[in-house]
Amino acid sequence: MKTIAVDLDDTLNNFSEVLATAEFAREPNESIAEETYRQHLARVRANAPEPSELLSTEYTYLRARIHLRCYELAVPWRDAAGFMQGLKRDGWRIVICTRRDLRRSRDVTHRWLERQGIPYDDLFMAGNKIVFCGLWKIPFLIDDDLFCVEHGARHGVQVFFPEQKKHAGIATAGARPFQLFSEIREWIGA
Numbered sequence: 001m002k003t004i005a006v007d008l009d010d011t012l013n014n015f016s017e018v019l020a021t022a023e024f025a026r027e028p029n030e031s032i033a034e035e036t037y038r039q040h041l042a043r044v045r046a047n048a049p050e051p052s053e054l055l056s057t058e059y060t061y062l063r064a065r066i067h068l069r070c071y072e073l074a075v076p077w078r079d080a081a082g083f084m085q086g087l088k089r090d091g092w093r094i095v096i097c098t099r100r101d102l103r104r105s106r107d108v109t110h111r112w113l114e115r116q117g118i119p120y121d122d123l124f125m126a127g128n129k130i131v132f133c134g135l136w137k138i139p140f141l142i143d144d145d146l147f148c149v150e151h152g153a154r155h156g157v158q159v160f161f162p163e164q165k166k167h168a169g170i171a172t173a174g175a176r177p178f179q180l181f182s183e184i185r186e187w188i189g190a
Helices: 015-021 034-045 058-073 080-089 102-116 129-135 146-151 182-188
Strands: 003-006 093-098 122-125 140-142 158-162 176-178
Touching: 003 129, 015 034, 015 058, 034 058, 058 102, 080 093, 080 182, 093 102, 093 129, 102 122, 129 140, 129 146, 146 158, 158 182, 176 182
Parallel strands: 003 093, 003 140, 093 122, 140 158, 158 176
Antiparallel strands: none
């Protein structure tokens, strides 16, 4: 059985677009002051790290809440759902591999994939998807992450990435950009 790993955010969906443009109104019962809320929201949109050494702060709570909302609002890119359905019909094993904290977002992720008609066999959280694919002997990875694009081939993982502005000028080291998911079918022999 052929196996492929596929990222979620900014690969299967438009997470960053939703994060940048969606309205995230402050809840009426919010304990955070309006100005602090706006500052935190701007930092979430800029993907700023937690400024404190504490594991849980009002910023991390707000970031998690906003990300969960983005996961719900995101829509699939281009022909992503049809591509994934075609792979499943052709007998591929599909592993969704994400950096999302699945302890907090597993349910919303399952619901989103089901609602969009995106089939999958496994759902994993992985910080380093190249190592993950190597350990699981997964030869193909579809992911927008710059690290994966730059280093996948060197570690035996063929990476395909949806071409985005952030990829301009980087060394792709054998990774292949695509505009439509259907382009990948030929490259993986599907």
